[in-house]
Amino acid sequence: MNPDNRPFWDGCRAHELRFQKCFHCGLVRWPPATHCPACHETASEWIVSEGKGRIYTYVVYHVAYHPGFKDDLPYVVAIVELEEGPRLFTNIIGCGTEDVSCDMPVEVVWEDIHEAFTLPKFRPVP
Amino acid sequence: MLMELGGDEEVFGHFGAAASYALAARRAMHTFRTGPETWRHIAVGQRKWANLNPRAMMHDRTLNDEEYMAARWLVEPFRLFDACLVNDGGRAYVVTTAERARDLRQTPVLIMGLGQHNPSNAPQDATYLAGPTGAKVAGEKAFQMAGVTLEAVDACEIYDCFTYTVEITLQDYGFFGPGEGEDWFNGHTIEPGGRMPVNTSGGQLSEAYYMGLTPLTEGVMQLMGRCGDRQLGDKTGTKTPEIILCSDNGGILQSHACAVLRRM
Numbered sequence: 001m002n003p004d005n006r007p008f009w010d011g012c013r014a015h016e017l018r019f020q021k022c023f024h025c026g027l028v029r030w031p032p033a034t035h036c037p038a039c040h041e042t043a044s045e046w047i048v049s050e051g052k053g054r055i056y057t058y059v060v061y062h063v064a065y066h067p068g069f070k071d072d073l074p075y076v077v078a079i080v081e082l083e084e085g086p087r088l089f090t091n092i093i094g095c096g097t098e099d100v101s102c103d104m105p106v107e108v109v110w111e112d113i114h115e116a117f118t119l120p121k122f123r124p125v126p
Numbered sequence: 127m128l129m130e131l132g133g134d135e136e137v138f139g140h141f142g143a144a145a146s147y148a149l150a151a152r153r154a155m156h157t158f159r160t161g162p163e164t165w166r167h168i169a170v171g172q173r174k175w176a177n178l179n180p181r182a183m184m185h186d187r188t189l190n191d192e193e194y195m196a197a198r199w200l201v202e203p204f205r206l207f208d209a210c211l212v213n214d215g216g217r218a219y220v221v222t223t224a225e226r227a228r229d230l231r232q233t234p235v236l237i238m239g240l241g242q243h244n245p246s247n248a249p250q251d252a253t254y255l256a257g258p259t260g261a262k263v264a265g266e267k268a269f270q271m272a273g274v275t276l277e278a279v280d281a282c283e284i285y286d287c288f289t290y291t292v293e294i295t296l297q298d299y300g301f302f303g304p305g306e307g308e309d310w311f312n313g314h315t316i317e318p319g320g321r322m323p324v325n326t327s328g329g330q331l332s333e334a335y336y337m338g339l340t341p342l343t344e345g346v347m348q349l350m351g352r353c354g355d356r357q358l359g360d361k362t363g364t365k366t367p368e369i370i371l372c373s374d375n376g377g378i379l380q381s382h383a384c385a386v387l388r389r390m
Contacts, residue, residue: 059201061201
């Protein structure tokens with residue numbers, strides 16, 4: 001965590017997906033930054049996403065490249081595109097790895113893994 | 127444990143190039159007809175070149191379609207043989223003027239054209255994972271500078287960190303349309319004796335990983351005629367090469383360079 005992305009991760013602890021929205025051009029951006037990547041203006045506000053989107057692409061890990069993920073194999077890492085625009089890396093849970101597909105509608109589900117840390121994961125929209 | 131992981135990707139268990147290229151490959155499978163059925167031709171075809179190259183790490187190990195398909199998953203949709211090798215080693219080439227090169231003992235190779243294009247978005251923001259990648263514009267620039275078209279190319283040495291990289295690069299250069307790769311590769315196209323040899327040292331999948339120098343130095347050495355049993359021409363039942371197309375790319379399809387080389 002760093003000063004730029006701390007508001008995002010603090011939002012996750014409160015079960016809110018918070019993103020910067022550019023005051024000038026309206027782009028909702030991720031990752032957080034001091035300048036808008038589209039128009040280069042600095043002024044922005046934090047907005048809360050509805051937490052709904054679709055899977056742009058995904059993979060299924062069969063190798064643990066960090067020992068901490070060994071017990072999770074096989075697990076899905078995806079890029080989810082939120083309705084507000086930002087795309088973020090996340091995990092898809094709540095369904096079999098073979099049931100995941102590109103463009104599948106998903107919604108955020110919160111995983112409180114530590115008292116100081118909550119991960120935003122996604123599951124298929126029922 | 128998660129508290130020790132630094133990044134907004136690592137906390138979800140996302141690490142390394144194989145998984146990021148697999149994300150690109152998966153999006154391509156959703157966008158056009160491709161997948162392991164296409165990529166096996168690349169892995170198996172390049173291995174046949176490595177079997178002719180005594181310096182290749184996989185020189186003594188054959189690979190067929192069944193073995194490719196039976197290999198373990200790394201990060202689905204990539205299996206073991208979709209990934210490049212891990213090795214130490216070195217490669218070099220010497221660049222000088224054509225005038226100076228004419229007087230040297232070694233047969234020189236001319237750089238006819240160079241092109242570069244770097245989309246360079248962060249992977250989660252990339253919209254080019256299923257093409258067109260930087261290869262499209264880089265290739266157009268290189269051919270424009272060279273003053274030739276795709277039809278003049280006798281062989282290709284393509285940066286092959288993963289099998290899919292070879293497919294999307296050749297597709298973006300214009301050898302075939304989106305989804306036509308399976309048919310284009312089918313029939314031993316890129317192998318010894320094939321109509322368009324690709325990665326004739328075995329490439330990074332089966333010779334060794336020297337970053338962009340695996341393809342580039344192989345292109346140079348083929349045009350110099352220094353390739354022994356894998357030499358393009360009569361020895362391998364292929365056309366004697368006048369022009370070879372080489373590629374390099376970096377990041378997660380974030381940068382691309384293309385070179386058109388010609389025998390002097």
